[in-house]
Amino acid sequence: MKSRISMFFVAFIVWCLFNWVPDWQHLVIGGFVSAFVAFMVGDLFITRPHVLMHPSRYWYFFVYYLPMFLWECFKANLDVAYRVLHPRLPIYPGIVKVRTKLTTDTALTFLANSITLTPGTMSVDIDKDNGVLYIHWIDVKTKDVESATRIIVDRFEKVLKKIFD
Amino acid sequence: MINIIGLIFISIGLAFDVFGCLGLVRLPDVYCRLQAATKCVTLGTCSILFGTFLIVGFTAAGIKSLLCMIFLVLTAPVAAHAIARGAHRAGVKLWEGSIVDKYAEDKEGEAQNRIK
Known part of the structure; x- marks a missing residue:
């Protein structure tokens, strides 16, 4: 029930922002639509409301x-621009394997998204049972699993563990 | 003043979008191309939207462009992940200059275990 209520508020706020400036007709319709959405999919998105x-x-x-994410994102763009504009195309691609200690779905999603938007790495697959991510670098x-984990995952894992676990 | 800052953001965004498209043409295989496409196009388009927001302010269009930024950052990596995983499962090879492919090694092991 808690997850449905929080889903209702998230949907309602997004609806209000899309109908900026809201008047009472928009608010009434938005209330009905958000209630319907929360009733249908509320327990799928927010599984741990506490x-x-x-x-x-x-x-x-x-x-x-x-701030860390935005800075890494900016660095990633400069990195790609450098590699693309360099006449000899300095790339050494490969798929490596890293380990993670995170367990919840939200934390893993954010970890994979952060890895994709940081310099030179992109997540290809997640094995949730073993806590393994496959990363295209x-x-x-x-090539070693432990040192790749230290380079790619560690800086995000510490923060994400505090936020989502 | 705020107009000029907005225009600067839009030009930076356009430049990064161009780099992303260049990468899409120059890089050798699907996975590297996806990297260029996701990173450059995400930040480039976010920068354009943020410049638009600075110019038009808190109007209907400005709020929508802020929301679009959030949705873009959330969905672009997921799409790239889905395409990369689908490509690998469908058997698209890595570029011949690639150094290591742990994913294929692990998947072969899995397949052999299943046959036993």
Whole structure:
């Protein structure tokens, strides 16, 4: 029930933003639509609603994760631009295997998305049971599982563990 | 003033989009091309949308462009992941200059175990 209620509020806020500036007709229709959406899919998206209640998680998300993510994203773009504009095309691609200690779905999703948008790496597959990610790396520095884990996963894993676990 | 900053953001975004498209043409195989496409096009398009938001302000179009940024950052990596996984499962080979392919090794082991 809690997850349905939080889903209702998320859907309602997104609806209000899409209908900016909201008047009462939009709000009434939005209430019906959000209730319908929350009733149909509420327990699919938010499986652990108690996570939403901790302020410290939001603090870590906005203060630690978001600036780090944006900075890495910017570096990734410069990296790709350099590789593409270089006349000899300096790439050494390959698919490596890394381990992760995260277990929940949301944390794994955010980890895979962060890895995809950071310099030179892109997640290809996740094996949730063994905690293994397969990463396509455009500039393979090491084939070893442990050292690849240290380079790619560690900086995000620490923050994401505090936010989502 | 705010118009000029917005226009600067839009030009940066356009430049990164061009780099992304260049990468799409120049890089050798599906996976490297996906890398260029996801990274450059995500930040490039986000930058264009943010420039639009700065120019039009908190109007209907501005709020929508902010929402589009969030959805783009959330969905572009998922699409790239799905395409890469599908391509690998369908048997698309890596570029011949590739160094290592742990995924194929592990999958072969899995297949052999299943046959036993």
